[in-house]
Amino acid sequence: MTGPWPRRRFLEVSGAVVGGGLLASALGGPALADPDPWRTADRIRRRVRAPRFPHHRFRVTDFGAKGDGTTDCTRAFDAAIKACARRGGGHVVVPPGRYLTGPIRLRSHVDLHVEEGATIAFSTDPAKYPPVYTRWQGIECYNYSPFIYAYEARNIAITGKGTLDGQASKTAWWPWSGSANYGWKPGDPQQGPDWTLLQQWADQGVPVADRVLGAGHYLRPNMIQPYRCVNVLVEGVTIVNSPMWEIHPVLSRTVLVRDVTVDSHGPNNDGCDPESCTDVVITGSTFDTGDDCIAIKAGRNADGRRVNVPSRNILVEDCELRDGHGGVTIGSEMTGGVSSVFARNLRMTSPNLNSCLRLKTNSMRGGYIHDVHMKDVEVGQLAVAAIQIDFYYDEGPGHPYNPSVSEIHVENLHVGTTKYVLDMRGYPDAPIKDVTLAHCRFDKATDTDIVENVQGLVFTDVTVNGSPVGAHA
CATH class of the missing domain: 2.160.20.10 (Single-stranded right-handed beta-helix, Pectin lyase-like)
Known part of the structure; x- marks a missing residue:
């Protein structure tokens, strides 16, 4: 590639x-080639700046989202993000409440702003997450969509003092690890065979387009994954109960992760x-x-x-x-x-x-x-x-x-x-x-x-x- x-x-x-x-x-x-290599670190810090967004604001509740913890808000999030992108970008605002949703697809020039008191709770139903182009433990494939995903986007952000809750537990997502410590029991499905298959595909040079997993397979999705993106900000949010890797930028440039709290103790977390x-x-x-x-x-x-x-x-x-x-x-x-x-x-x-x-x-x-x-x-x-x-x-x-x-x-x-x-x-x-x-x-x-x-x-x-x-x- x-x-x-x-x-x-x-x-x-x-x-x-x-x-x-x-x-x-x-x-x-x-x-050392440079008597003070920390000058390079200072240059990196100066280069990596938060993206700026237009002042447009789009509240997900104006697109049908309900913060009751039970209403499926997937379409509302998607509609708000698309409307924001059509206006040239801005802030998609999640007000206080608990919003149940499937995957969220960010688009260029869009900031997903999760206000204090707001929680985005991601569905534990694997069928809600259709396959996307991703990397799983270093190997490219099509697998369940990360919970928040962007592909070849510029100037994107996830900000605010709210919470992203993956709702993973010993009864959802984590048992796929195959570990009894995380709820797996003999006879339950687990990731081992699919992980072996994916490695074999890579070793054999199977085209990425043919490495399709997702439904009927058991490789857990990531929480946040900007893939081939430029100018990415993740700021202020708290991340809990992720299926596996929490913040996973791939093949991206200029990424700033600032003032984030991650508290998630599952397998591969x-x-x-x-x-x-x-x-x-x-x-x-x-x-x-x-x-x-x-x-x-x-x-x-x-x-x-x-x-x-x-x-x-x-x-x-x-x-x-x-x-x-x-x-x-x-x-x-x-x-x-x-x-x-x-x-x-x-x-x-x-x-x-x-x-x-x-x-x-x-x-x-x-x-x-x-x-x-x-x-x-x-x-x-x-x-x-x-x-x-x-x-x-x-x-x-x-x-x-x-x-x-x-x-x-x-x-x-x-x-x-x-x-x-x-x-x-x-x-x-x-x-x-x-x-x-x-x-x-x-x-x-x-x-x-x-x-x-x-x-x-x-x-x-x-x-x-x-x-x-x-x-x-």
């Missing part, structure tokens, strides 16, 4: 291997997953999730190589990250490559938060993760490791597409309690390269670190359990 985003070749890493032991490292460290996107800012938001809080992605395996579009220029700042597998995560769907990721001024703490910075990949993903910068992060408690880089995730090694991971830089990180400071495992023939920690303090680490096949691991002014770690530990 082609588009306005440039294709990138994969970068392979080779060289001698250094690994093993507590806080192991290679002699010497990397030299990632908070925000920019995938194959350029210029993304996630700021002032709170994520309390059943999976990774923020997960940066770029396609998966064979389909990721076919599309081959990276994620780059991503800034995460001033956020609070609570429950979740990882705070700031890259992967595992990262085949198109990820670069220029910046995270600063973050607060994290939870016994259910596994790691602060988590990179997960394998030799089926291929691709690269380069130029990741994190600073000024305060962490109370972690369940596993402050920094995880795992080449053994999912399919693991033994396949022909070794990933390349390098230039990972962390400064001013304070962690209260963690099991490991570092849990990093590269491959002997594809080591992790150039990881630096500077001015970091880890008050209590209970276990010996795991560091395998790493080159250029450097510490400057780092203390663990009250003891300083040398410049080249």
Whole structure:
């Protein structure tokens, strides 16, 4: 598939291997191309601005919507959005009340404004969600429509102090995960066979137009998905009870997620997953999730190589990250490559938060993760490791597409309690390269670190359990 985003070749890493032991490292460290890479982060923040809209206002109640929680408002939302688009754009206003609806399709120059006291409650009937062109865990297909969806739109927004309720639970959507923890019982339908089928289609090169799922299949829809969009804003709203990934911009540019609250603890309930996107800012938001809080992605395996579009220029700042597998995560769907990721001024703490910075990949993903910068992060408690880089995730090694991971830089990180400071495992023939920690303090680490096949691991002014770690530990 082609588009306005440039294709990138994969970068392979080779060289001698250094690994093993507590806080192991290679002699010497990397030299940064820019003495202050945070200037790049500031440029990203300046570039990514909220879209502006005409002053036209269209109340969904004027198109037949009723905030009684039982009336199906799908047609009313669609009519209000179409009327707004015909006027050249503006605000589609959802006043206080609870509005039951099926999928909402945003159009260019339209802001869906959910007022304080308003809740959009999405139907739990799969038949309400006809298939659309989407990505499911990094593979393109036609599947149930995301609850709020846009395709090739410009200047779109979801704003306000209201709530988006996916109404997922142990009796709706979540059981399809196949997990008894989320309501699945033996004999119930579940996603496993459809997920296997979709991966086979991608590996076999089946055209996307023929990868049709939806009705009669069991791959859960996303909550919000702008697909191939430009100038996207999600601001102020609270998101609860999502079927799976909450905010999932795909192949989009200039995306701003600001002052959002995500509180959803179902399976695969990632908070925000920019995938194959350029210029993304996630700021002032709170994520309390059943999976990774923020997960940066770029396609998966064979389909990721076919599309081959990276994620780059991503800034995460001033956020609070609570429950979740990882705070700031890259992967595992990262085949198109990820670069220029910046995270600063973050607060994290939870016994259910596994790691602060988590990179997960394998030799089926291929691709690269380069130029990741994190600073000024305060962490109370972690369940596993402050920094995880795992080449053994999912399919693991033994396949022909070794990933390349390098230039990972962390400064001013304070962690209260963690099991490991570092849990990093590269491959002997594809080591992790150039990881630096500077001015970091880890008050209590209970276990010996795991560091395998790493080159250029450097510490400057780092203390663990009250003891300083040398410049080249």
